[in-house]
Amino acid sequence: MQPVATTFFFYFLSAVTVISGLLVITRRNAVHSALALILALIGQAGLYLMLYAPFVAGVQIILYAGGIMVLFLFVIMLVSIEQSLKEEQFSKLWVVGLVSALALGGLFVAVYLKGKGIFPERVMIPPETSNTQEIANYLYGNYMFAFEIASLLLLVAIIGAVVMAKKRI
Amino acid sequence: MLDYINSYLSDTVHVTPGEAGNFFWALVYIIAIFAGLSVAVIAMNWLERKILAHMQIRLGPMRVGPHGLLQPVADAIKLLLKEDILPSEADPLVFWLAPLIVVWTAFTVFIVVPFGPTHAVTDMNIGVLFMLGVSSLSVLGVVTAGWASNSHYPLIGALRSSAQMVSYEIAMGLAVVSAVLMSSLNAEGTGTLSRIGLVQAQEAQQTWFIFKFFPLGLIAFFVFAVAMVAETNRAPFDLPEAESELTAGFHTEYSGFRWSLFFLAEYSAMIAVSSIAVTLWLGGWLRPFPHALTGETWDLVFSLFPGITFMFLAAITFYSVARMPKHPYFRVQTIGLAGFGAVLALIGLALFAPPVRDRIQDVYWFVVKVAGFMYLYIWYRGTFPRYRFDQLMKVGWKVLLPIGLGVLILTAVSGIVF
Known part of the structure; x- marks a missing residue:
C-alpha cells in the first residue's frame, strides 16, 4: 500500500x-x-x-x-x-548548554546548505511486507556475533544489578 | 464517489480495505467494529452477572426488564447521570488523561484483528507486535490514573498493576514467539507476524497451532492463556482492584463517565487478547475441520451454524416466555421477552439465506471462539480465589517464564528435526 x-x-x-x-x-x-x-x-x-x-x-x-x-x-x-517542586531543579551549566546548542544548530544549518553531495539522490525503498524478515536475516546472519555480544553485555548488567541489590545471595 | 466505493467490491480485490487503500470501506469497518464491540461489552456486562449468579446459585439481576435484560441500559444511564468528581488534591490534567489513554489503547488494537481473510481494517506486517505494543501502553493509563488520584489505595493499586502487567508481558511474548516460530515451517522458511498471515499458515499446515508438535503448542497456549488473564487484571489475578484490601484499586477516585471508560476498556482489552489467542492457536476464522471434512455437504452443514445458533437462543427465549408467571403484573415483561425472542429468530432466519450465510461464515467462527474465551473469563472469576501478590509474582517469573523459554527452545528444535 x-x-x-x-x-x-x-x-x-x-x-x-x-x-x-x-x-x-x-x-x-x-x-x-x-x-x-x-x-x-x-x-x-x-x-x-x-x-x-x-x-x-x-x-x-x-x-x-x-x-x-x-x-x-x-x-x-x-x-x-x-518537595521536588520546591527544590532548585535546573542545571546552572547554561554556558555549556548554549555552546553545544549553537554547535549542533550550526551543524544542521551546514548540512542543510551544503548537504546535497553527502546524501545519495535516491534511497532504495525495501518492500514493506518483508521488512521484519530482512531485519532478522541481518541480525542473525551478518551481525550474529555483534548481536550475541550485546546480549552478553545485558546479561552482565542484570547479574550486576542483582549483586548490587541483594546483600546476601 | 460511487465508483470509489464499488472499486473495493469488485471480484479482483482480495485484501483488507487498509491494504487496498480504500478509506470508505476502512471507515465502514472501523464503525462496524466499534459498534460491535460496544454491543459485546453491554452483553458481557449482563452475561457476567447472570452466569456468576447462576454459578453461585443466585438469580442475578431480575428486576429491570425480563430476566434483567435491560440492566446494562439502566447501568449506562446511571453512570452517565452520576456526578463526575475531581478530587481537590488530584492532578487535573493527568487525571483527565488517564482514562483516555486506557480507552485509546484498548480500541486501537482492533484495527489489526482479522475477523476473516479480508474482514479487518488493515493487515500489518507487524500485526502481533503492534497489538502487544499498543496494549502494553495501557499500563501507562493505569499507572497515571493511580498517581493522579493522589490517594493511597489508587497508588498501591497502580504500583501492583504495573508490576504485574510488565512481568506477565514477558511470558506472553515468549508464548507468542513460539507460535510465530511454528508459522515459519513452510517451503520458504520465513514466518510472519501478520495476523492474517498467521491464520493462513495454520490453514496451509492443516492444523491449529495448539495441536502442533503436541504438547508444545498446547503448553505455549496455556502460558498465554494464564498470562492474558493477568494482563487484563481479571480474577484470579485482579490484585490491582482487590476490593477487600484496596477498595477499588487504581480507579477508586473515579466516578461516573470516567469510571465507565475504565470499564469499557477492561472488557474490550479482554476481547482483544482473546482474539490474539484465537488467531495464534485456534485457527482464527477457520471453521472446525476445514481439511478433514470437506465437500459440498460439509460446507453446507457448517454454513448453517450461525442461523442455528440464533434459532437456539430464540428457542431458549420462548421457553422462558412460556415459564413467565401468568399474573397480569408480568404482562409487559412477557411481551417484551417474546419480542426479544422474535428478533433473535428473525436474525436467525436472515442468517439462513444463502448470500448472507456464505459471507458471515468467517466472522461467525471467529466470534464464537472469542466468545468461548469470554465465558472462560467469567468461569475463572466464579471458580478461583484471588492470588496473593508474592504468589502472583512467583507464578509469573518462576513458573510461566521458564516454561515459555523451554517451549520456545523445544519448538525451535522440533522445527529443525521434523
Whole structure:
C-alpha cells in the first residue's frame, strides 16, 4: 500500500516530537515530563513507520514507550512531588548548554546548505511486507556475533544489578 | 464517489480495505467494529452477572426488564447521570488523561484483528507486535490514573498493576514467539507476524497451532492463556482492584463517565487478547475441520451454524416466555421477552439465506471462539480465589517464564528435526 499525505504526516509527527521534547525539559512536574517523553517516543515511532521500518516502530513502542517509560514512571511516582517542586531543579551549566546548542544548530544549518553531495539522490525503498524478515536475516546472519555480544553485555548488567541489590545471595 | 466505493467490491480485490487503500470501506469497518464491540461489552456486562449468579446459585439481576435484560441500559444511564468528581488534591490534567489513554489503547488494537481473510481494517506486517505494543501502553493509563488520584489505595493499586502487567508481558511474548516460530515451517522458511498471515499458515499446515508438535503448542497456549488473564487484571489475578484490601484499586477516585471508560476498556482489552489467542492457536476464522471434512455437504452443514445458533437462543427465549408467571403484573415483561425472542429468530432466519450465510461464515467462527474465551473469563472469576501478590509474582517469573523459554527452545528444535 502506498502511503498517503506523506508531507502532512511528516510535519505533524515532527511537530509532535519536537513540541513534546520541549515539554520534557520545561515542565517542573517530573510525571508530566515523563508523559511528554512518551508522546515524543510515539511520535518517533510514527516517523519510523514513514521510513518503511514497521518492525523498528513496533519495537520502539513495546520497549521504549511501553516498557522503559513505565519503569521511569514507577520510580518518579515514588518521589515526593511537593518537595521536588520546591527544590532548585535546573542545571546552572547554561554556558555549556548554549555552546553545544549553537554547535549542533550550526551543524544542521551546514548540512542543510551544503548537504546535497553527502546524501545519495535516491534511497532504495525495501518492500514493506518483508521488512521484519530482512531485519532478522541481518541480525542473525551478518551481525550474529555483534548481536550475541550485546546480549552478553545485558546479561552482565542484570547479574550486576542483582549483586548490587541483594546483600546476601 | 460511487465508483470509489464499488472499486473495493469488485471480484479482483482480495485484501483488507487498509491494504487496498480504500478509506470508505476502512471507515465502514472501523464503525462496524466499534459498534460491535460496544454491543459485546453491554452483553458481557449482563452475561457476567447472570452466569456468576447462576454459578453461585443466585438469580442475578431480575428486576429491570425480563430476566434483567435491560440492566446494562439502566447501568449506562446511571453512570452517565452520576456526578463526575475531581478530587481537590488530584492532578487535573493527568487525571483527565488517564482514562483516555486506557480507552485509546484498548480500541486501537482492533484495527489489526482479522475477523476473516479480508474482514479487518488493515493487515500489518507487524500485526502481533503492534497489538502487544499498543496494549502494553495501557499500563501507562493505569499507572497515571493511580498517581493522579493522589490517594493511597489508587497508588498501591497502580504500583501492583504495573508490576504485574510488565512481568506477565514477558511470558506472553515468549508464548507468542513460539507460535510465530511454528508459522515459519513452510517451503520458504520465513514466518510472519501478520495476523492474517498467521491464520493462513495454520490453514496451509492443516492444523491449529495448539495441536502442533503436541504438547508444545498446547503448553505455549496455556502460558498465554494464564498470562492474558493477568494482563487484563481479571480474577484470579485482579490484585490491582482487590476490593477487600484496596477498595477499588487504581480507579477508586473515579466516578461516573470516567469510571465507565475504565470499564469499557477492561472488557474490550479482554476481547482483544482473546482474539490474539484465537488467531495464534485456534485457527482464527477457520471453521472446525476445514481439511478433514470437506465437500459440498460439509460446507453446507457448517454454513448453517450461525442461523442455528440464533434459532437456539430464540428457542431458549420462548421457553422462558412460556415459564413467565401468568399474573397480569408480568404482562409487559412477557411481551417484551417474546419480542426479544422474535428478533433473535428473525436474525436467525436472515442468517439462513444463502448470500448472507456464505459471507458471515468467517466472522461467525471467529466470534464464537472469542466468545468461548469470554465465558472462560467469567468461569475463572466464579471458580478461583484471588492470588496473593508474592504468589502472583512467583507464578509469573518462576513458573510461566521458564516454561515459555523451554517451549520456545523445544519448538525451535522440533522445527529443525521434523
